[in-house]
Amino acid sequence: MSSKSSTEIIRLSANVTAKETADVLLRDGGVIIENMFSEEHVAKMVQIVEKNLPSDRHEFGPKSPDTFFPEQTKLLWTLAARGDPVGRDVCFHPLVKGLRDELLFMNVVRTNDMNSESMQTRKTTITPRLSLSVAFDIRPGGKAQPIHRDEDVWGTTHDRPFRKEDIRQFGVLIAGTKTTKENGATLFIPGSHTWDDERIPKMEEVVYAEMEPGSALIFLSGARHAGGANKIKDPQDPLARRVIFSYFFAKGYLRQEENLFLSIPREVVLTMDQDMQALIGYESTESHCGFVDFKSPLEIGLDELFARTAETF
Template sequence: MTVNGEAVSPQLSRLPVSAPYAQIEDTLLRDGGLIITGLLSKDHIAAMMKVLNRHYPPEHDFKYATPGSFFPQETKVLWSLAGRDAVTGHDVCMNPLLTRLREEILHMHITRPNDYGTQDMQKTTADIPPRLSLSVAFDMRPGARQQPLHRDEDVWGTTHEQPFSRQGIRQIGVLIAGTKSVRENGATLVIPGSHTWDDARLPRIEEAAYAEMEPGDALIFLSSLRHAGGANQIEDQTSPLARRVMFSYFFNRGYLRQEENMLVSIPRDVVLGMSEEMQKLIGYEASSSHCGFVDFKSPIDIGLKELFSRTAEEFLHPQAARQNGEIRA
């Protein structure tokens, strides 16, 4: 962009976590993304880094196989953050601002104009809460190349032919800086306003803003916003900027399939140790429209401990299981 004939780099809006909620939401909807300063405390970030360091130590001299080709080889990826520890799961996901963003933007309260159909299957109203789609840490080390600019909702094969609308928002992404993030060590590139573009409008690199952040700051953005992880160009591996860590959380509408299959990726014993609100958020809850049911009930209402203890014999041969005393009363 240019101002008075001179080139000016695009900028992301920055608001403190204490800013009025309406201002935060309005900025998010207008620009497609913004930086919230001080989302998490320095102590909270330090505790999250301890969890990450259990898996990937700060040293740069160990081998690691990056999954797929989308992430640079020098970026170490830790999936399933929600299940690693309360400080990387519950305590982040239940942050007051993130909880309100989910409730205000993603939580669906459906009212139908009629009540045709059976009362059970098609109620006049339906409540469809959002889910945690993906929780992952990106630990970018020196030499990592820039990602291609992309939209996160490409995972659902989404097309953009209609004008942008609040009702069409599918997901909110939250990238929380675990270390200082600057352009030189790979700060995320964001194209402000690109959440309103159709698929024919391609971004140019000079339209990008860089999400430079201090630990505890967060980039919050819509899944239709074009963005990319930057290139870590730090050559001195002893530099405090050599390692760039992003703790990343993505929340989607409840009718969409979650990107990470957390019903499989997080061990059941870990799930049983979670709070009920986290169990619901990762997918063990049916909406009031019955999406996600087990035996036409919400899994959380049946009881996850009971569900997880069901045997194949009980499921496949109930009569024999009853005779053997395997089916509980």
């Protein structure tokens, strides 16, 4: 594969390996996986969104025209905790899990400070986390977002050549409906994950992630992108509604964008299997990030931890 970034978004089939996908992501910053989920699966995902969406136009207060989430957009947060079709089935899809292992799983090797031959090199691992999951239901009139980098939430800077080790997060945007340039397909700039902070995006560099339902745009958090504008005029047009399911996975040492410890009711957490509980953060890493009483929360047991009171603390 050429080391030069493509000017288009490469499209790969659903049977692609995580390694092959990661190679394209390292070069281009983004890739579309076609037919990643079946029509039947996507229909179940859309049903969950329709069941849980707020009844008003959106769940926020009045919006100004330049808001990051226009008022024509309904958002359903904490998507991954709302049932297996939008939760475990997506988070542990073989390709998604494989990409977490390829790009976000950290094997850390350190020597001790004194470099004594009598002490062994220390090895530890830091596992990835789900950082954010949200569904966007965008109707006619929704304006485009500003072009941005998702990892700006951590105050990152880009002042050296891009390295694989610099990847902090990747996103998976699954089309719930047909997405086109006209109804707001994601704007994406291939290769922009390698840019420094001084380079200004140009519209002629933008390509649109047009997809059929079930296909997914996967991209690195350092790549510049934006939600597009829904320019469909007729609300009865089959393309008038654009539904996108968005999942973001980050390295385990970073604070998650969505506060999942408060967003997900404890009763819901207790219904999850341990893999899902670990992915949302109820586990400590080998390096001890996230411990309780210097143990992993899962080792103690979430039932016991959730039952703690001020008197038993």
